[in-house]
Amino acid sequence: MNYEELYGQIRKKKSFLCVGLDTDCRLLPEHIKGEEFPMFAFNKAIVDSTAEYAVAYKPNLAFYEAEGASGLAQLEMTVDYIRSNYPGMFLIADAKRGDIGNTAKLYARAFFEKMDFDAVTLAPYMGSDSIAPFMEYDGKWSVILALTSNKSATDFESSILASGEPLYEKVISTSMKWGSKDNTMYVVGATRPEHLAEIRKYCPDHFLLVPGVGAQGGTVEEVAEYGLNASCGLIINSSRGIIFADRTEKFASVAAEKAKELSSKMAPYIERLK
C-alpha cells in the first residue's frame, strides 16, 4: 500500500486507529481457550467487530512466538483472514527486528513474502545494513523505532550526542536519507507528545506510528495536536485498551465500543484536513 492509498483509507474511515493484536493466550476469554485455534478465533472476532473503526492491525510477534509453531500458524491465518475479508487494511508486523544485511533479507522475506504484511517495525541500533533489505520492496514500509513509549526509553534513545542532538533525533534524520516518506515511518510514543512537535520540525511529511494511547497514558487529542500533518501523518495504536477491555463472552462487542470511542475522537481532525 502506498502513501496516497493509506491516506485515502484514513479519509474514508475518518480514523487513523491501529488495533494492536497483542493476543496473549493467557488473557483470552475462557470460552475461547477451548477452540482448536484460540488465537485465531479471538483475532477473527476482534477484527470483525473493529474493522469499521480501524485502518490498520498490528500483531506483535512476541505473543505468537510464545506459542511456538502453532502461534506462528495462527498469525498466518490471521493475516490471510484480514487480507481476504478487509481489502485496504494496513497490516503491520510489530517485530522490532534488526540484524546484519544477509539476515535482514530473510526477515524481510518472512514478513513481506511468506506473510503479506505491509510494514514491519525495525530496531535501528545496527544501522543502515539492517534496514536496507526491507526498503527494497515496492509498496512495503519500514517502521523504525525512534522514541518509544516505555519508561526506559531514556536509557539510550534520548541520550545526548556530542553534536547536541538526542540519539532518537539522529536515528530519524539519518534514516530519512535511506528511504522516503513513501516507505518509512517512525515509532514515537504518545507518552511523550511534546517531542512530536519537535520531530515535526525536521520530519514534517513522514507517517508516525504512535503507541502508548490508553493503558500507557497518552491521549488522541495531545498526539493529534502535536503530530498531525497535511496528510494526517499519524497512525495511533491501541492494543490492550481495546482487545482486553472485556474478557467475557462480550469481549468483541466491548472491543468495538472502545475502538469506536477512539476513532470518534479522531474523526474531527480528519474532517478538518483539505
Next chain:
Amino acid sequence: MNYEELYGQIRKKKSFLCVGLDTDCRLLPEHIKGEEFPMFAFNKAIVDSTAEYAVAYKPNLAFYEAEGASGLAQLEMTVDYIRSNYPGMFLIADAKRGDIGNTAKLYARAFFEKMDFDAVTLAPYMGSDSIAPFMEYDGKWSVILALTSNKSATDFESSILASGEPLYEKVISTSMKWGSKDNTMYVVGATRPEHLAEIRKYCPDHFLLVPGVGAQGGTVEEVAEYGLNASCGLIINSSRGIIFADRTEKFASVAAEKAKELSSKMAPYIERLK
C-alpha cells in the same frame, strides 16, 4: 548453564567455538532439500559432525521464521535434538529482540520456556525494560548487542555521546548494572578487534560473543589476543564459514574440518589459562 559450567565446557573441549546455525533453505545441499524436514536434517548432520569441536550452537531466528510455522517447528526439533544428545552444550537464540516489558516477557517465555535455550541475543535500544524480563530466569543469559560486526555499526553504535564515550560503551557500562557476569554477555564483532582491548578495561569479567570470524574477515588470534580473560571470556561464532563451506554430499565432513581448524587455533589459548 552458569558461568563456571560454561568455562568448564570450554576447558574440557579446549574450544570456545560457537557454530552459527544460519540454515538458509536456499543454500541447502541438493540431496537434503527433498527431506520431510530439510532444515532439521541439515542441522542434525552439522551438529553430529561438529559437536566435539564446539561449546555452543547459535541458530539465527530469521532463517527459521522465513519458512513460517514449519521453520519454527524445525528449530524446536533442533533444540530438542541437541539437548537430548549433547548435554552441556550452550544454546544461543540469535533473535536480537527488544520490546517493552510486557512483550519482552513473552519473548523470554518463548526462548527460555517454550524452547530450552540458554541465552538470547537482545537489542539494547529500548533500554532496561526490554532486557529485565530475560534476567529474571536463573541460569539463563542475556547477550546484549554492543558493537556489531556489520559495516553500518558506525551509523549509531559508535556515535560519540556528549559525555565523550561512544554509544556502545554506554550500552555496556549501563547494562552491566542491570545484571552481572553470571547472566549477561555482550556481542562485539571480530571485525573490530582493537575495540576489544578497550572494552576489557571496563568490562574485564563478562563473556563476549564474537561474530565476524571467517566470512567477515576477523581472526581467532586477534580476538584472543585482545579479548581473552582469566576464564576465557570469549565465545567466537562462525556460521557460513562452517555450515556452508561445502554444499555437496560431503557438507558435514567439510564442516567438521572447518570447525576443527578453528578450535585447534583456540586450544593453545585455553591450555595457557590456569
